[in-house]
Amino acid sequence: xxxxxxIQTKGLSKHYNGLVAVDNLDLNIKxxxxxxxxxxxxxxxTTTILMLLGxxxxxxxxxxxxxxxxxxxxxxxxARVGYMPDQIGFYDELSARQNLAYTxxxxxxxxxxxxxxxxxxxxxxxxxxxxDKRVSTFSRGMRQRLGVADVLIxxxxxxxxxxxxxxxxxxxxxxxxxxxxxxxxxxxxxxxSSHLLHQVQAVCDRVGLFYRGKMALSGSVAELARKVIGxxxxxxxxxxxxxxxxxxxxxxxxxxxxxxxHGNVYDITANSDLRAxxxxxxxxxxxxxxxxxxEEPSLDDIYAHYFQEVEHDSHS
Amino acid sequence: MTAxxxxxxxxxxxxxxxTGMWAVMFKEMADHLTSARMRILEILIxxxxxxxxxxxxxxxxxxxxxxxxxxLKLFTxxxxxxxAFVGFLVFLVPLVAIALAFDAINGEFHRRTxxxxxxxxxxxxxxxxxxxxxxxxxxxxxxxxxxxLIIGLGLIGLGVPPSGAEVARMLGFLLATIFYGGFWLxxxxxxxxxxxxxxxxxxxxxxxxxxxxxxxxxxxGLATQMLRPIRLGLPQEIxxxxxxxxxxxxxxxxxxxxxxxxxxxxxTLRSLGFVLPIQLExxxxxxxxxxxxxxxxxxxxxxxxxxxxxxxxAAGYVLFQRQEIxx
Numbered sequence: 001x002x003x004x005x006x007i008q009t010k011g012l013s014k015h016y017n018g019l020v021a022v023d024n025l026d027l028n029i030k031x032x033x034x035x036x037x038x039x040x041x042x043x044x045x046t047t048t049i050l051m052l053l054g055x056x057x058x059x060x061x062x063x064x065x066x067x068x069x070x071x072x073x074x075x076x077x078x079a080r081v082g083y084m085p086d087q088i089g090f091y092d093e094l095s096a097r098q099n100l101a102y103t104x105x106x107x108x109x110x111x112x113x114x115x116x117x118x119x120x121x122x123x124x125x126x127x128x129x130x131x132d133k134r135v136s137t138f139s140r141g142m143r144q145r146l147g148v149a150d151v152l153i154x155x156x157x158x159x160x161x162x163x164x165x166x167x168x169x170x171x172x173x174x175x176x177x178x179x180x181x182x183x184x185x186x187x188x189x190x191x192x193s194s195h196l197l198h199q200v201q202a203v204c205d206r207v208g209l210f211y212r213g214k215m216a217l218s219g220s221v222a223e224l225a226r227k228v229i230g231x232x233x234x235x236x237x238x239x240x241x242x243x244x245x246x247x248x249x250x251x252x253x254x255x256x257x258x259x260x261x262h263g264n265v266y267d268i269t270a271n272s273d274l275r276a277x278x279x280x281x282x283x284x285x286x287x288x289x290x291x292x293x294x295e296e297p298s299l300d301d302i303y304a305h306y307f308q309e310v311e312h313d314s315h316s
Numbered sequence: 317m318t319a320x321x322x323x324x325x326x327x328x329x330x331x332x333x334x335t336g337m338w339a340v341m342f343k344e345m346a347d348h349l350t351s352a353r354m355r356i357l358e359i360l361i362x363x364x365x366x367x368x369x370x371x372x373x374x375x376x377x378x379x380x381x382x383x384x385x386x387x388l389k390l391f392t393x394x395x396x397x398x399x400a401f402v403g404f405l406v407f408l409v410p411l412v413a414i415a416l417a418f419d420a421i422n423g424e425f426h427r428r429t430x431x432x433x434x435x436x437x438x439x440x441x442x443x444x445x446x447x448x449x450x451x452x453x454x455x456x457x458x459x460x461x462x463x464x465l466i467i468g469l470g471l472i473g474l475g476v477p478p479s480g481a482e483v484a485r486m487l488g489f490l491l492a493t494i495f496y497g498g499f500w501l502x503x504x505x506x507x508x509x510x511x512x513x514x515x516x517x518x519x520x521x522x523x524x525x526x527x528x529x530x531x532x533x534x535x536x537g538l539a540t541q542m543l544r545p546i547r548l549g550l551p552q553e554i555x556x557x558x559x560x561x562x563x564x565x566x567x568x569x570x571x572x573x574x575x576x577x578x579x580x581x582x583x584t585l586r587s588l589g590f591v592l593p594i595q596l597e598x599x600x601x602x603x604x605x606x607x608x609x610x611x612x613x614x615x616x617x618x619x620x621x622x623x624x625x626x627x628x629x630a631a632g633y634v635l636f637q638r639q640e641i642x643x
Contacts, residue, residue: 046642047642050641055641074439075331083435085432089432090427091347107436
């Protein structure tokens with residue numbers, strides 16, 4: 001196993017009393033990337049994460065995290081990997097600073113270093129004003145930010161986040177994702193699991209689709225789109241001119257399979273990004289082009305499409 | 317386990333299971349000492365201590381000079397309507413111990429802090445050990461404080477210092493009391509591991525305590541009468557019945573503790589069981605035994621109590637190690 005990958009699993013499986021939670025998973029995560037684990041609830045995302053941290057023993061398969069074996073060297077792994085669990089909890093009766101101080105002590109940091117890092121982490125997450133307030137008074141968004149501060153205390157090489165944006169309002173989620181991107185810029189590898197696809201799409205370099213304990217697909221969003229939806233590009237053309245002539249002209253363009261008109265707007269389905277060709281056809285047919293848009297396939301589309309297919313296959 | 321796992325070189329797990337234990341212990345102890353729950357119990361014990369000792373002192377004053385073990389009486393003398401201090405301890409110490417531990421583990425799950433804490437570079441051992449130690453030391457701290465307070469009250473009230481033998485006996489009593497608390501602490505901790513609801517764990521612990529305090533003596537009596545009935549009134553029958561009853565009742569930690577402190581605090585006690593006339597041959601009735609002899613008398617009970625604490629802790633340890641972390 002090479003060291004280009006910070007997290008590698010091979011044939012990783014976990015069975016809970018006869019139930020297969022994770023099935024023969026091969027996962028490779030490169031240094032410095034943001035990887036999104038996507039899948040419906042109960043598809044094995046959290047179990048996979050727990051195995052990466054050595055908190056659950058795999059039934060079979062190999063795991064390497066930063067070239068350590070989490071089952072045998074959990075302390076080395078946990079000293080370098082930060083974990084933000086799903087619905088993170090703190091000791092409500094303690095202040096934010098005291099909570100972080102406990103984490104620092106569990107990491108064996110000397111007091112002086114700990115104070116410095118706590119101060120920096122709180123400052124970075126914008127929690128300095130409330131540092132000495134009890135966590136019980138914190139909102140969901142503040143707790144989530146405190147969660148990131150907590151992870152930063154150990155200055156991790158890898159951060160694993162389980163459903164980090166769940167329960168945050170759109171603005172909070174947006175700010176949170178911005179923070180994640182900043183972490184990436186510092187060279188921290190980030191693995192996050194989610195079922196909120198549009199958020200993941202905005203921040204992840206690569207994603208893996210989980211389905212019933214298996215990684216059904218992985219790659220960048222564009223790659224996945226090509227794989228799942230295939231060559232289905234939606235192009236929207238807005239143009240003045242004779243509708244029939246324009247439709248005919250557009251349909252003649254090689255690669256365009258379907259044209260639908262709604263007034264001045266033409267919805268085109270094509271097998272690649274044929275904006276230029278479509279524009280040329282419109283102009284040649286005497287139309288006056290007003291606007292041209294290509295709708296990029298969203299992760300939601302890919303997801304819906306993929307699971308429709310899977311369900312369909314499993315029924316037939 | 318499949319072949320892929322077995323093919324890996326089998327090494328010991330790295331690092332020490334104690335890493336982080338002290339961090340956990342200090343945090344938990346700070347929590348205990350500042351919690352409202354603990355304060356209420358401390359006040360309760362303090363009040364009983366002062367009340368019973370004051371009552372006992374009234375009686376002792378009249379016998380100063382005639383009894384060489386005056387200080388021990390502070391703990392054991394009762395005056396209506398108050399029972400002796402040790403009588404209170406038998407049921408108060410379990411309550412304090414249960415209050416300290418019934419939400420030790422499930423509380424972490426409930427607050428959703430468990431996975432975050434275990435994601436730090438520590439083993440589960442450290443968490444459990446730290447929590448148990450914190451509870452145990454808190455208990456020891458509270459009991460020692462009250463113990464010192466009673467001795468202080470005795471010094472002022474009686475005006476005589478305790479002898480060396482008395483101090484040794486009182487120390488034995490303190491140690492037995494702490495381990496008696498340790499037993500209930502370990503029990504409550506086991507329940508807090510088994511049950512995800514802290515209320516259930518608290519109820520289960522209290523039910524066990526009630527069972528041993530109220531029902532077990534009754535059950536032991538009933539079972540004895542059924543198993544060893546006295547049909548002809550022969551001495552053998554009576555002896556057999558008493559022995560069985562004592563054996564059964566000693567399954568209760570309350571009995572073990574009562575007998576242990578009885579021997580520590582009552583130097584004239586020669587036997588806990590059935591005394592046959594032959595055994596009394598040559599004995600001067602009413603003379604105190606040396607500490608070593610008293611210790612010999614209750615050695616099985618004393619060690620039994622400590623062993624039960626360790627066994628329960630071990631059971632909790634195994635259960636916790638096998639527990640799945642995900643809620």
